[in-house]
Amino acid sequence: MIDANTFIGAYPFRHVPHPDPDVLVRVLDREGIDSAWVGHLPSAFHRDPGAGNEVLFAALSAHAGRLAAVPAIRPDWPRWERALSEVLDRGAVAVRAYPQQWGFGSHHPAMSELVLACGESGVPLVLTTRFEDLRQRHWMDSASDLPAATIRALARAGPRVRLLVTAAGRALIEEVHWGLTPDERARVWWDISWIWGPPEDELAHVLRTIGHARFVFGSGWPLRLAQTPRANLELLPDELRSPLAPLGDAAQIPARSA
Amino acid sequence: MPEPAPLAGTEPLVDVHAHFLHARGGRRDWETPNRARMRAGARIGITVHIASILGTWGHTSPTYFPSPADVTLGNDEMLAIQDRDPERVRTYATVNPNDTAHALEEIARCGERGAVGVKLAASRRADDPLLDPIAAAAERRHFPILHHIWQHRTRDWPGQEISDGADLVRLALRHPRVSFILAHIGGGGDYRHTFAAVADIPNVYLDLSGSGVDRGMLDDAVRAVGARRLLWGSDITMETGLAKLRALEFAEPRLNADAMRDVRWRNAARIFPPGTLPGIPALERDGKVAAVSAR
Numbered sequence: 001m002i003d004a005n006t007f008i009g010a011y012p013f014r015h016v017p018h019p020d021p022d023v024l025v026r027v028l029d030r031e032g033i034d035s036a037w038v039g040h041l042p043s044a045f046h047r048d049p050g051a052g053n054e055v056l057f058a059a060l061s062a063h064a065g066r067l068a069a070v071p072a073i074r075p076d077w078p079r080w081e082r083a084l085s086e087v088l089d090r091g092a093v094a095v096r097a098y099p100q101q102w103g104f105g106s107h108h109p110a111m112s113e114l115v116l117a118c119g120e121s122g123v124p125l126v127l128t129t130r131f132e133d134l135r136q137r138h139w140m141d142s143a144s145d146l147p148a149a150t151i152r153a154l155a156r157a158g159p160r161v162r163l164l165v166t167a168a169g170r171a172l173i174e175e176v177h178w179g180l181t182p183d184e185r186a187r188v189w190w191d192i193s194w195i196w197g198p199p200e201d202e203l204a205h206v207l208r209t210i211g212h213a214r215f216v217f218g219s220g221w222p223l224r225l226a227q228t229p230r231a232n233l234e235l236l237p238d239e240l241r242s243p244l245a246p247l248g249d250a251a252q253i254p255a256r257s258a
Numbered sequence: 259m260p261e262p263a264p265l266a267g268t269e270p271l272v273d274v275h276a277h278f279l280h281a282r283g284g285r286r287d288w289e290t291p292n293r294a295r296m297r298a299g300a301r302i303g304i305t306v307h308i309a310s311i312l313g314t315w316g317h318t319s320p321t322y323f324p325s326p327a328d329v330t331l332g333n334d335e336m337l338a339i340q341d342r343d344p345e346r347v348r349t350y351a352t353v354n355p356n357d358t359a360h361a362l363e364e365i366a367r368c369g370e371r372g373a374v375g376v377k378l379a380a381s382r383r384a385d386d387p388l389l390d391p392i393a394a395a396a397e398r399r400h401f402p403i404l405h406h407i408w409q410h411r412t413r414d415w416p417g418q419e420i421s422d423g424a425d426l427v428r429l430a431l432r433h434p435r436v437s438f439i440l441a442h443i444g445g446g447g448d449y450r451h452t453f454a455a456v457a458d459i460p461n462v463y464l465d466l467s468g469s470g471v472d473r474g475m476l477d478d479a480v481r482a483v484g485a486r487r488l489l490w491g492s493d494i495t496m497e498t499g500l501a502k503l504r505a506l507e508f509a510e511p512r513l514n515a516d517a518m519r520d521v522r523w524r525n526a527a528r529i530f531p532p533g534t535l536p537g538i539p540a541l542e543r544d545g546k547v548a549a550v551s552a553r
Contacts, residue, residue, distance in 0.1 A: 014472075014474075015474060016474060017473060017474045017510070030508075133446055133469070133470055135408075135446030135447055136409070136446060136447050136470070196469065196494075196495050196497070197298070197495065197496060197498075198291075198294040198295060198297065198496045198497065199291035199292070199294040199295040199298065199494065199496060200291055200494065201290075201291070201294050203497075221473070222473050223472065223473060224471045224472065224473060225471040225472075225473055225501050225502065225505045227471075227501035227502075227504045227505050228471045228497060228498060228501040230501075231497045231498070231500040231501040231504070232497040232501075234265055234301070234500070235265075235298045235301060235302070235496060235497050235500065237294075237297065
């Protein structure tokens with residue numbers, strides 16, 4: 001099993017304990033998770049994520065096979081195509097982008113170019129719906145949650161698009177999924193880190209209505225407890241609970257990993 | 259087929275913050291979440307759900323400002339659920355302190371029918387004098403008060419007259435013999451503000467419930483008040499409750515097995531009326547088993 005939604009590095013708006021790769025490996029061992037896709041958390045708030053990508057690759061180099069780098073590419077930055085090529089050459093399994101933190105609207109042409117370029121390279125583009133609950137956000141954290149319109153626009157950009165959207169809840173997932181054609185829906189995956197379990201059973205609902213193949217395991221570590229997605233799977237109704245992880249496989253999202 | 263072992267282990271476990279729905283709350287599927295709560299509770303290993311119903315959940319009066327009629331209806335529905343499942347469910351009497359006389363009548367009426375605590379939502383700021391007769395009534399019955407809390411209020415939010423930890427502390431200081439349960443540290447806002455506010459107030463207990471599962475939150479809670487003032491709860495996201503219970507075993511500072519028992523059930527046994535929680539041994543506040551046997 002892969003945890004497709006983890007980071008290393010500090011968060012600018014509150015203290016996060018031990019956001020380090022060696023701690024993440026211990027957490028994976030404890031939770032019985034094989035490996036993780038790892039982004040560099042501070043880069044989400046930098047104007048230019050390039051330096052953070054260097055930090056990310058260096059920090060993960062000692063954990064090859066367990067921790068896979070997911071660097072960030074900002075597509076309105078000069079020479080971003082070269083930056084993308086370089087991170088792919090260095091083994092990136094996916095690419096992260098933060099349109100909300102960069103102030104992009106839902107139809108920003110640079111995001112379409114990035115998602116198409118990632119698609120042509122066979123890697124998914126990873127989007128973050130939110131880092132924190134809206135109710136606790138720092139006053140300087142002015143980015144709104146990722147809107148459905150942005151995800152729909154990117155999913156429609158081309159047939160080779162592969163999107164992984166993290167930290168989305170049921171309402172956003174449904175608004176996007178049922179707002180796409182069947183072909184477009186097949187380009188979008190969701191992690192389960194922010195979908196509620198019982199008593200409302202929203203995870204069970206989307207697994208029943210949208211299908212398990214569109215969902216992958218993700219936690220949001222180190223911002224959020226690594227124990228939550230497993231607890232959510234274990235509390236599914238009986239008919240959905242077996243096997244433990246009735247989800248899609250993040251390893252199957254990148255076309256070039258096949 | 260034998261029942262699988264509870265996910266949270268076989269030690270007693272009290273959920274101090276649960277809710278149920280009812281037929282007059284505007285949702286046709288109201289029975290489904292109620293069944294799901296009991297299904298998940300059995301799988302987690304919850305011994306007793308201590309729960310409330312906030313009127314009609316906004317259907318005929320606002321959730322956090324329920325009318326007297328809706329308060330009574332919600333409490334009756336909650337007590338009916340307890341009556342149908344007396345081995346697993348207990349009731350908070352929900353009241354709106356703006357209707358003081360009615361609130362006091364409800365505490366008395368529900369207490370006679372088997373309620374074990376008082377639920378205050380967000381109808382009036384926690385430090386308002388209107389809450390004093392409510393707290394006095396709770397003290398007479400040895401009821402704890404579960405108070406809905408926004409972790410650090412920096413402005414008003416629609417639909418609620420929110421209170422934060424500092425507001426609750428002012429009430430708790432006026433009523434030192436009442437146990438106050440500060441609701442859902444994971445329920446939104448800045449819990450570190452709460453921890454600083456309540457650290458030295460011995461009659462304020464922190465309920466761990468809420469959808470928030472921030473790493474560091476549990477460590478900070480343990481450091482602020484210690485295991486003797488933490489209570490486990492789920493509110494409306496039971497998976498986050500299970501995750502936090504598991505994560506608590508890795509909190510820094512570490513909690514030993516005895517401290518985990520405090521969080522799981524012993525603190526609840528100390529602050530609710532002795533012998534009123536099914537499957538939970540009655541304890542006095544110093545931790546000794548009380549003379550009253552558990553029902």
